[in-house]
Amino acid sequence: MSSDEKFLDLGFAKLDTDRKRRTGFAEVVFCQSKADDYLVEIYKRLYEKEGSVFGTRASEHQYELIKELFPEVIYDPVSKILVIEPKEKKERIGQIAVCTAGTADLFVAEEAAKTIEYFGGNALRVYDVGVSGIHRLLARMDEINKSNVIIAIAGMEGALASVIGGLADKPVIAVPTSVGYGANLGGVSALLTMINSCANGISVVNIDNGYGAAYMATQINRLAVFGGVRNE
Amino acid sequence: MSSDEKFLDLGFAKLDTDRKRRTGFAEVVFCQSKADDYLVEIYKRLYEKEGSVFGTRASEHQYELIKELFPEVIYDPVSKILVIEPKEKKERIGQIAVCTAGTADLFVAEEAAKTIEYFGGNALRVYDVGVSGIHRLLARMDEINKSNVIIAIAGMEGALASVIGGLADKPVIAVPTSVGYGANLGGVSALLTMINSCANGISVVNIDNGYGAAYMATQINRLAVFGGVRNE
Amino acid sequence: MSSDEKFLDLGFAKLDTDRKRRTGFAEVVFCQSKADDYLVEIYKRLYEKEGSVFGTRASEHQYELIKELFPEVIYDPVSKILVIEPKEKKERIGQIAVCTAGTADLFVAEEAAKTIEYFGGNALRVYDVGVSGIHRLLARMDEINKSNVIIAIAGMEGALASVIGGLADKPVIAVPTSVGYGANLGGVSALLTMINSCANGISVVNIDNGYGAAYMATQINRLAVFGGVRNE
Amino acid sequence: MSSDEKFLDLGFAKLDTDRKRRTGFAEVVFCQSKADDYLVEIYKRLYEKEGSVFGTRASEHQYELIKELFPEVIYDPVSKILVIEPKEKKERIGQIAVCTAGTADLFVAEEAAKTIEYFGGNALRVYDVGVSGIHRLLARMDEINKSNVIIAIAGMEGALASVIGGLADKPVIAVPTSVGYGANLGGVSALLTMINSCANGISVVNIDNGYGAAYMATQINRLAVFGGVRNE
Amino acid sequence: MSSDEKFLDLGFAKLDTDRKRRTGFAEVVFCQSKADDYLVEIYKRLYEKEGSVFGTRASEHQYELIKELFPEVIYDPVSKILVIEPKEKKERIGQIAVCTAGTADLFVAEEAAKTIEYFGGNALRVYDVGVSGIHRLLARMDEINKSNVIIAIAGMEGALASVIGGLADKPVIAVPTSVGYGANLGGVSALLTMINSCANGISVVNIDNGYGAAYMATQINRLAVFGGVRNE
């Protein structure tokens, strides 16, 4: 096992320890289908390096595994997030709205909301406001517009993103979900809906990718709070 | 050339002269890609039989062709409808709303509206009320709900159908259009959106098929006006 | 937990209690993949509000769950419908034909038929009349045509919808099913068949969506029985 | 340019002069997109070898080209067949039914019928008998069943093949066509319909491939007329 | 439960008892996903009517079920065929070659071969002769060509059908199989290969549809043995 300053070489994996410096975010663990030994090793190494570890798509079994080593690890069965929180917590900044079309989209929404919070932002949860009863969304729209960025999560036909896009004055990150059946094609239909949106200010991430949406939303939220480049 | 009471055998075509008795609608001509000779023959025969002819997807060239024989034929370049109106007109009945998401969907909407009118119904045109500016739709919703059935026409992401479906108390026939670009896949994306709609009371016809939507809407409109079976 | 007159906010869900006023239909529960706690809460709340609850795609396990609270709940393992019937029953009106191509399509057909009956219509069941033995359909066609609207359910190649469309004088709602194998693509092939139908008066809902077809059919049936707008 | 007994090597092409011995059919020319020089050379060489040449998917321009060399060449603009007939004609044998759903499918049907006739069979043309008016097909079914094999040609939803399959006692070769629009996907929808047919005794060739269907139908027709292996 | 001469109405199913007269083949049972009660009823009724029953895609469990009633029933775990043979057997006629590319395609091949034999034909089994070692096919080609019709079964890239098509002088029915992985798309890749074949005399049935291929092959085999129409 070799190592240098920019990554930690475990043979089966090369932990990107330069990531925080380069991108402002420490490496996150995609737990799904990782072998037991590898996962434990990765949690140990990252914890040593960063003082906290954040994993997505973890199973109940993986929770048991890590808990033996780190009894303080927390597992949320809805979002499948497996996290060792840092010792000291900072105050959360800004606001990101997390909206879903239905109750069945919650597993994606909670992955997004918990990621936002881990990365230090405030998450505004607005669930089950799909277009089949649009008054539920309209009743919350003012509140949503007080966020710096909006995450719109929907399965089936995915129309929520377009409707929010037409009503919002903030960027919208759309997340298609695999919720639905038949011609939903495992979420591809909702993905196509969102990519073809007639509304402006919408961009799209992978099906069920709550984490990815939260990551980009955090980048935008930070820019809005801390400011960015003002003039070239 | 043989013939019997139920169809007229022209060799290259068998005109379904039994259709009116069987379904309540005379045969309509799908003009697209019909050979010149065939088209003229079909218009002649149908006119003899029915006293009027209604053709869809006709070209400018086909208009010229039929005009030589029937100077009274009318051609609409937007909807591509080529019609010889019947001598005596009946009063129109009921009402069918024809809604579009954008201006670019008009060619489909006019095919639908003119078909409705030819078959004896009133068409309420509500154009360019897509979800990117939903207040335009909300402003017309009361009027729309006074129809017996609603046709929702949209390209790109096709979200209009779901939004109308959530607000209406009448059946909605959704027509995806080929309007858009890139991942619209020639209208397949809008079709998938509509088929997966989370709203109820929506069913879908083929891409750009304004005629088909109008046909079914007319059946429903007639049922609403003339009544149907009350008890088994 | 907040609430207002138009929806009931349970946090994880917003029950659309305005739906009956707006659309004429009370909210229905899509049981599939709902968490146990959520489902129980939703059945309780809806029952308080409406005096009856209708759920689709329920599992045996969900039946056990609800039965503890509502011993009168009824579960049908074929259609997967889980219903608490209202105290007083109204007489059923009109008629809707529910036709299937094969025996394997029954789970969709019964979802449709039971939905029709819950919403107060008469359902005419015509099963296993697919085009591989078309005399079986022809023998029932007169009876079918005495309905106000027809639901045509078929998997594999889905040709039934076109054949009925050519013989009927009533609107046809086509339901593709996932029945078949190989190139049936989980029902997408039958969906494409129905969307491309050469017959008129046909529109299509999602794969296996017996409920959706029944909902729209009920809207049409009511229009035919109670009448709609006569003149603009 | 080299040559041996089994193929004629023209460098850019290797004419399969062994085919007649091996398969019972001389090589046929697929004219589409062949360069002018190559086409002329191929017609010349095949004519020398076989005394007749049969080409499919030929353009008007290619007709002019070959006519300079072989004034007796015949071109049919519907089927796009470009043929130099053999000097002496044999009596035609057996019978193959060629059925189409619509008038727009004729270009495929005539490719099939003319191929059948070139290869020495009788073609029974039954055009425009699609399922939207099924009485037109039923009226001809007895006649169709007197053939040794049936070719069923249809675009749009392609249901004709299944219906014929259910009524016939002879093998059915189904040809999907590119006729239609929107979700017909250039003929792929009809292809899927036919491949998933619930009726038995149906197999499928490529979209618009009238020639391929006629070839296989001819093989079957010959077996029926001349007989094949009786016992192993 | 009603009944007439042409079908037997069991409510959940309408047994096509006219099929043998109309097509020359008695109805066959597609066992997959049939409810236990229905399957038993169907076997009973068909046995009463026909004196034998042939079922495809049966499970071990279904075998146990039917065996209680009919101890003489035979089940083959490879082909999944569940058959009650007729009391008296006729001599088999003609010959049909059943070829596979690999060993993994056997489950389809045996479904085909056993169907052929049940319908009274001789099946020539030629297994594991795929194009990765083409000498294995060439060594058997003479024998194959002594059949009246050839069934070519292949998964993965499905090239076997084209190669046999180029070497055979008999019609080839191609069966794509779901054998393979990755971009085989569950058999769709092999299906596309076969549909696009550059060889002539090939047509295609659904993925894994050994029964369908055998049915059509039997029709052709019977024509070759008993003869068909000779002149129009």
Place this chain on the structure above:
Amino acid sequence: MSSDEKFLDLGFAKLDTDRKRRTGFAEVVFCQSKADDYLVEIYKRLYEKEGSVFGTRASEHQYELIKELFPEVIYDPVSKILVIEPKEKKERIGQIAVCTAGTADLFVAEEAAKTIEYFGGNALRVYDVGVSGIHRLLARMDEINKSNVIIAIAGMEGALASVIGGLADKPVIAVPTSVGYGANLGGVSALLTMINSCANGISVVNIDNGYGAAYMATQINRLAVFGGVRNE
């Protein structure tokens, strides 16, 4: 022609004059396939209302048309943008990097860059830095990272977005382009690449949608310059 404060009803179109108040952006004209009369009317009305008009996907012909009325209109044949600039220009703010993989992607990049500039932002153009010669990108990466947000434009395999995503500390909006051939599927391949990106902080807009990417990038750029919500 009716009108109210929130939209201007032209019958064929409803100009969303409320958009600027609601979203911070005036309505933009999608010129493609708009009828001549409609386009002229829309430019006139929007100019009256807003004092400037910005149109995308305009043709040479449409430029001539508008130039007759507004001689000051400017047309860029690469980006197809047709703009009437406002009288007074504001200083541009912030910075958005616009990167392309190849030279052939310029038509999309210029649509994005010109949109950014019209909406008041600075665009940093970094063209032809695709991954086949990655040193070209690395040489510019510091400069790119000084932007508030990055637009990554690529056709063919679209790998540029992932590579930039791995190197950047700012949000990346990925634009797949239709550049390529064969299995690029008109840009769908690049779209899939970008949606599946293993790098974080990437979201995706429609194929060739430079305008959409620029719109969202402008929203983010404004947040970074003017600041957003700091604490909930």
Place this chain on the structure above:
Amino acid sequence: MSSDEKFLDLGFAKLDTDRKRRTGFAEVVFCQSKADDYLVEIYKRLYEKEGSVFGTRASEHQYELIKELFPEVIYDPVSKILVIEPKEKKERIGQIAVCTAGTADLFVAEEAAKTIEYFGGNALRVYDVGVSGIHRLLARMDEINKSNVIIAIAGMEGALASVIGGLADKPVIAVPTSVGYGANLGGVSALLTMINSCANGISVVNIDNGYGAAYMATQINRLAVFGGVRNE
């Protein structure tokens, strides 16, 4: 059971014993879904003939099966390779780099690496060097370029192949993997990325096909070590 010199006919299989002479590689066993009896028979026969057997995609159960007969058989649960090594080992030649984008791709990489070693080559393992942290790849590039051929393995968006292709001076064989979720379409997205690569010197094998990549890489490695044709 017959047999000749070029293949061994087991009825259910025809072992290609001519393969080594013809291609330089002995037949390899694709274990997946082979019946127990068949697998044992094949291992026995191949071992008699070749003195070693190499099987891919073997299950734990198949390992137990073969171990009874050949206690020396070795099974690797990551790569699923089940091998009976030859008695005498030769020195390994040349070098082939095996690179992966992530840790989850290891099961494919180890299938490739072990195949390379079985066929007598040296494998250089370079794992987890995906483009989200490209410095990890750049740090190893010199080493990689000292191979004769490179295998690039990646799931999700599959960008690794293009980046290596741009940096390498050796042929690259790209292997898409099924690793990922949502719009990865089971590996089809990565496959499309690699097929559309803007970099040169890249060709692609099937999803997860580590064996196939290793086979071709071995052919190239041998050519590089032993030399090939120098002049025509």
Place this chain on the structure above:
Amino acid sequence: MSSDEKFLDLGFAKLDTDRKRRTGFAEVVFCQSKADDYLVEIYKRLYEKEGSVFGTRASEHQYELIKELFPEVIYDPVSKILVIEPKEKKERIGQIAVCTAGTADLFVAEEAAKTIEYFGGNALRVYDVGVSGIHRLLARMDEINKSNVIIAIAGMEGALASVIGGLADKPVIAVPTSVGYGANLGGVSALLTMINSCANGISVVNIDNGYGAAYMATQINRLAVFGGVRNE
């Protein structure tokens, strides 16, 4: 316009002048859809740098354009290659077989063959040897096997690659072509065939990508002639 040693920055393009050092191949121009000015500038700059320029997918018009500046430029209308040959020619080395299934695939084959020759290899042209007449291929197989690497080019069902793969002892690079119609899906069907090949030693490039196949074949040919790494 800036510049450094590793690339030449033209603003609209960054010529990769480091490529020859890095990969052994100078930059090649993909002419298709390049603007006139850009193309001329690129040819000029590359000629200055390299003394020769090789362009693919050039149009007749682009030939005229470059000819004005470089009268010695050569254009081949079949392969669409536009080349300024270097002053001094080197002797060609090794051998690469270029095989096609049909005559229609020649445009791809000549792109490959001419690329091979430009890069200094010998090309063995073996055209029109598709599997519908496999004796044509068998007759040339010995000759083909005397090459260091084989390019197999085929449209339609693309079976040629598998058949050659089974007979060859050299690596095979397969090129699917867009030749065919209907379900060939513009070459995607042939691509799928080749990717799923049951034969070993085959990898695949993009549809119609003769250049890409030739590039990789040249890398392999050079390794075979000049040798590579012998031991790690």
